[in-house]
Amino acid sequence: MSGLAESLAAAPVADIAFTAPARSLIGRGAKDQVAALVREMGQSVLLLRSASVAWADALRAELETLGLSVTVVTARGEPTADQVRDGVTQARAAGADCVVSVGGGAVIDLGKAISGLCPSEGDVMDHLGLGDGAAPKLATPLPFVAIPTTSGTGAEATRNAVIGVPEQGLKISLRDPRLVPDLAVVDASLTDGLPKDLTLATGLDALTQLIESYLSNRANPVTDALARGMIAAAAAALRLLMAGEDAVARDTMAKASYLSGLALANSGLGIVHGLAAVIGSRGGAHGAICGRLLPAALTVNRAALARAGMSVARCDEVDRWLRDGFGTSPRAFIDAQGLASLAELHCAAPLWDDMAQRALTASSTQANPVRLSFSDVRRILEISGEAAD
Known part of the structure; x- marks a missing residue:
């Protein structure tokens, strides 16, 4: 056996089990x-x-x-x-x-x-x-x-x-x-001709799934490939659809949604979906909840990663991709489009302690890139609930 073959035989095998429609x-x-x-x-x-x-x-x-x-x-x-x-x-x-x-x-x-x-x-x-x-x-x-x-x-x-x-x-x-x-x-x-508010909420859901899959502590080379090339394109397509009907942008969002499903099925999600699971039980639209929480979650996750001495490179990549696609910050974009507030999504301030505590044990939260404290999760709700400037 050659030296290369011996090295390969001795190396640990990293299996990636990938699930997808037949x-x-x-x-x-x-x-x-x-x-x-x-x-x-x-x-x-x-x-x-x-x-x-x-x-x-x-x-x-x-x-x-x-x-x-x-x-x-x-x-x-x-x-x-x-x-x-x-x-x-x-x-x-x-x-x-x-x-x-x-x-x-x-x-x-x-x-x-x-x-x-x-x-x-x-x-x-x-x-x-x-x-x-x-x-x-x-x-x-x-x-x-x-x-x-x-x-x-x-x-x-x-x-x-x-x-x-x-x-x-x-x-x-x-x-x-x-x-x-x-x-x-x-x-x-x-999906052609869907109402603007539904297009916005569902599009933000797909974007959040791509982003959380990319940041997930269970991300792998396959899910990275699915998400990395789609985040900026999906953000740009959603921006176009907020300005008017566009068939090419609809095509892009349909692909983004499908790829986000593949990614999340194989890497898990994060704190946004952990919170959305408990908040959504009160009746708010899932996609709108995800979109409202996403900017704050990115900010809090980056700070928590930095405190833990972990790389923030992926957070910075995501921020750049979103700014390139939206043409502004994620928070400015969703506010400009009139996305429902956290209170309108049935999660006013008196509920934040309970929502944060319950989200810590949600299944999606376990794939978050860094372990968050109760105060971190509550901070996501606080930032998300702040009125737009």
């Missing part, structure tokens, strides 16, 4: 291939849809023309345990052997949960770990197709479904690597 179609016109591909996955389709997405009607008609049985469920709001139960009941009654979600991240999460729980035993609460004893393992999920109509959550590329339990003030993720969609179809034409 197949992804990305680009304008991709939606035209959906019906034929669904026919290869099942004959009885549970079609989950947002009420506002007219294309879902065309998809249903095409599926039925191909001879498939289609049961339509209109999803409203973020999925709750009760909605999941209802969806599972309808899927079983219809004999569904395939689930298709057309809509935003909430619709996609609902579809993931139904695809996983329909063939499984036990109640959704048991699988969320809220029942007695250990959570049971899911059976093999039904084939699942995710077709996003917003550019934000990246749910079409992730392994978890966020489920609300309103009576307990909780949002909990149902997690399983097999919940990653079998097919993700990312067609930016389905």
Whole structure:
């Protein structure tokens, strides 16, 4: 054996386990291939849809023309345990052997949960770990197709479904690597013309996911590659969309959202999403919460890294990319666009101590680049809650 071969054999092996949809179609016109591909996955389709997405009607008609049985469920709001139960009941009654979600991240999460729980035993609460004893393992999920109509959550590329339990003030993720969609179809034409406020909130969610994945203590060369080349481009695209409709910018945001989902599924997130998980249980829009918290979180994380003697290079890269894309500071950009305040997002000052304490133990917080104290997390809320200059 050569000296080089001996060195390589002796070196520790660093494995990167990467999770992604089995197949992804990305680009304008991709939606035209959906019906034929669904026919290869099942004959009885549970079609989950947002009420506002007219294309879902065309998809249903095409599926039925191909001879498939289609049961339509209109999803409203973020999925709750009760909605999941209802969806599972309808899927079983219809004999569904395939689930298709057309809509935003909430619709996609609902579809993931139904695809996983329909063939499984036990109640959704048991699988969320809220029942007695250990959570049971899911059976093999039904084939699942995710077709996003917003550019934000990246749910079409992730392994978890966020489920609300309103009576307990909780949002909990149902997690399983097999919940990653079998097919993700990312067609930016389905996002054309979205309202400005929705475009802003979802776009900031995608940006935050890219940034937190890049800063994460679990980042790896693959997730770095996904995030590094997209942050400035996504910020610039979002800036363009705040000025007016732009098809190229829509395409960029659709790709950014998908890549952010891939990145977060393989590296984790950070304190912004840790806080957003507990704040969002009170009803505020997730993407708007992330966008409102992001500038302060970057500031506090950089200071904490410096105190710990750790590199701040990545924080400085992110700051530069955002300033280049937005044309100003992140805080100035979101304030100029009229993003909701922290108080408007149901997190006024009297709640900050409780929110900060709960965020410290949130699952997303564990991937933050540096361990934060209670006072650090509370400081993020304080800065975020300050009135614009």
